[in-house]
Amino acid sequence: MSGFSAFRLLREALRGQSGWEPQWRAPAQPQAEYDVVIVGGGGHGLATAYYLAKEHRVGRIAVLEKGWIGGGNTGRNTTIIRSNYLFPESAALYDHAVQLWEGLSQELNYNVMFSPRGVLMLAHNVHDEQSFRRHVHANRLAGVDNEWLDAEACRAFCPPLDIHQQRYPVLGGALQRRGGVARHDAVAWGYARAASALGVDIIQNCEVTGITRGVDGGVTGLSTSRGEVRTRKVGVVAAGSTSLVMAMAGVRMPLESFPLQALVSEPVKPVFPCVVMSNTVHAYISQSDKGELVIGAGTDQYPSYSQAGGVQILSHTLEAICELFPMFRRMRMLRSWGGIVDTTTDRSPIIGLTPVPGLYVNCGWGTGGFKATPGSGHVFAATIARGEPHPIAAPFSLDRFVTGRLIDEAAAAAVAH
Amino acid sequence: MLMIDCPWCGARAELEFRHCGEAHLLRPADPATLSDAQWADYLAFRDNARGWARERWRHVHGCGRFFNALRHTQTDRFAATYKPGQAWPEPPA
Numbered sequence: 001m002s003g004f005s006a007f008r009l010l011r012e013a014l015r016g017q018s019g020w021e022p023q024w025r026a027p028a029q030p031q032a033e034y035d036v037v038i039v040g041g042g043g044h045g046l047a048t049a050y051y052l053a054k055e056h057r058v059g060r061i062a063v064l065e066k067g068w069i070g071g072g073n074t075g076r077n078t079t080i081i082r083s084n085y086l087f088p089e090s091a092a093l094y095d096h097a098v099q100l101w102e103g104l105s106q107e108l109n110y111n112v113m114f115s116p117r118g119v120l121m122l123a124h125n126v127h128d129e130q131s132f133r134r135h136v137h138a139n140r141l142a143g144v145d146n147e148w149l150d151a152e153a154c155r156a157f158c159p160p161l162d163i164h165q166q167r168y169p170v171l172g173g174a175l176q177r178r179g180g181v182a183r184h185d186a187v188a189w190g191y192a193r194a195a196s197a198l199g200v201d202i203i204q205n206c207e208v209t210g211i212t213r214g215v216d217g218g219v220t221g222l223s224t225s226r227g228e229v230r231t232r233k234v235g236v237v238a239a240g241s242t243s244l245v246m247a248m249a250g251v252r253m254p255l256e257s258f259p260l261q262a263l264v265s266e267p268v269k270p271v272f273p274c275v276v277m278s279n280t281v282h283a284y285i286s287q288s289d290k291g292e293l294v295i296g297a298g299t300d301q302y303p304s305y306s307q308a309g310g311v312q313i314l315s316h317t318l319e320a321i322c323e324l325f326p327m328f329r330r331m332r333m334l335r336s337w338g339g340i341v342d343t344t345t346d347r348s349p350i351i352g353l354t355p356v357p358g359l360y361v362n363c364g365w366g367t368g369g370f371k372a373t374p375g376s377g378h379v380f381a382a383t384i385a386r387g388e389p390h391p392i393a394a395p396f397s398l399d400r401f402v403t404g405r406l407i408d409e410a411a412a413a414a415v416a417h
Numbered sequence: 418m419l420m421i422d423c424p425w426c427g428a429r430a431e432l433e434f435r436h437c438g439e440a441h442l443l444r445p446a447d448p449a450t451l452s453d454a455q456w457a458d459y460l461a462f463r464d465n466a467r468g469w470a471r472e473r474w475r476h477v478h479g480c481g482r483f484f485n486a487l488r489h490t491q492t493d494r495f496a497a498t499y500k501p502g503q504a505w506p507e508p509p510a
Contacts, residue, residue, distance in 0.1 A: 241467075243463075243464075243465035243466075244465075244467055252458070252462045252463075252464075253462065253463075253465065254457070254461035254462045254463065255463065255465050256438075256463055256465050257465055257490075301431075301435065301436040302419075302436040302472070302488070302493075303436075303465060303470070303472075303490055304490050304491070304493055305467045305490050305491045306490075306491055306492065306493055310418045310419070310431065311418065312418050312431075312432065342465075344461075345460070345461050401457045401460070401461045401462070402453045402454050402457040403453065404453070
């Protein structure tokens with residue numbers, strides 16, 4: 001595989017674009033044995049495989065994906081990136097990711113279109129304002145940028161915002177300037193390409209149907225729709241389906257899977273300069289480089305694996321968008337879709353070891369996993385390679401539900417994540 | 418939006434209801450005697466099944482009463498709703 005460069009673009013322009021090759025190898029079958037197998041070919045799983053190969057020099061790695069890579073929540077989210085979480089454990093984890101985002105295109109030699117255009121979280125009532133100011137102070141202590149803007153400053157930063165409307169008056173907002181968006185598909189493809197170049201086998205349309213264990217209880221291999229695979233280490237990164245995969249090894253998880261929806265509008269010229277989130281009225285919005293408004297809605301109230309949610313959830317979000325940004329009232333929406341998000345009771349992820357030797361899990365990212373993709377893969381790779389939690393991942397262990405050391409971002413963030 | 422058959426009020430739109438998690442979870446009679454792992458299992462660990470699931474609902478904007486339901490978590494189709502205390506029905510074949 002040859003790298004991307006301006007010279008290469010120019011050369012291909014002159015050769016009729018005839019010299020491009022597939023971006024990653026696509027073996028049809030897994031090999032008989034691997035050192036590590038990652039179950040789930042989304043951004044987190046592919047990033048894990050990449051860092052295992054790059055930083056930990058693990059020899060034989062496979063990523064098994066039931067569908068196609070990046071076709072799950074990686075390709076279904078609203079691509080918001082930020083790290084202004086309340087608790088030090090969360091700020092460390094998500095800011096680790098933001099720091100990796102900042103150099104990711106260079107690292108992967110693949111343009112992930114990371115655009116730190118600023119994430120503005122709106123406060124509509126006194127409770128919001130107090131909560132966000134607390135976040136601002138906590139973030140500054142943790143070394144994470146976050147600042148309070150009054151209402152006029154919010155409008156100056158985001159001119160489409162109507163701060164004087166009656167329904168959801170804007171008292172101010174918390175702005176993280178290093179936050180922004182990235183191109184979600186490019187993240188999956190960039191990691192896949194870079195991992196493949198380091199020898200990682202990416203096998204699509206390969207569903208894991210069983211986890212085999214030896215006499216000591218440890219993992220010995222996997223059954224898949226494309227045959228048996230021997231391995232002593234398995235990393236499960238299956239998002240909404242994590243409970244189902246872990247059940248194959250007899251491990252019960254503190255997870256519930258819900259449909260979460262998003263939608264995009266028809267594409268228009270650049271009108272929206274940043275990301276705006278409003279947890280209270282439940283609306284997030286940004287504009288993609290293609291010109292579509294990308295709008296995130298909420299989860300349905302009941303667990304489901306249907307990858308489709310109720311229309312009332314979408315209309316609730318659009319009502320809020322139309323109140324906050326009256327200029328969008330006449331825009332047409334192009335399409336909507338759903339993804340299945342695995343949520344924990346404290347709305348923090350689970351990264352680490354499990355009761356089964358050789359079985360590792362990275363899940364529970366709920367409604368906000370995309371932003372963490374590089375950091376999640378980085379610390380999970382270290383956890384698998386060393387057989388002990390990476391220091392940043394350690395607080396997010398599965399046994400925190402037993403010890404009671406929860407990282408309760410659910411209470412901290414009220415709704416959105 | 419789901420149409421949900423409240424055992425007392427009849428079929429109503431989902432907006433009138435609140436989902437209340439997995440059904441038939443019994444609060445341990447004497448929590449003090451449980452290990453931390455047993456208590457965690459009661460509080461946080463769930464089946465999260467793909468397929469027929471037993472779950473608790475509450476008709477918050479109606480009669481206000483709790484009831485149980487058997488719902489398929491891939492099609493979202495209800496097989497039955499039934500009153501608390503009743504045995505759960507067998508899932509359809």
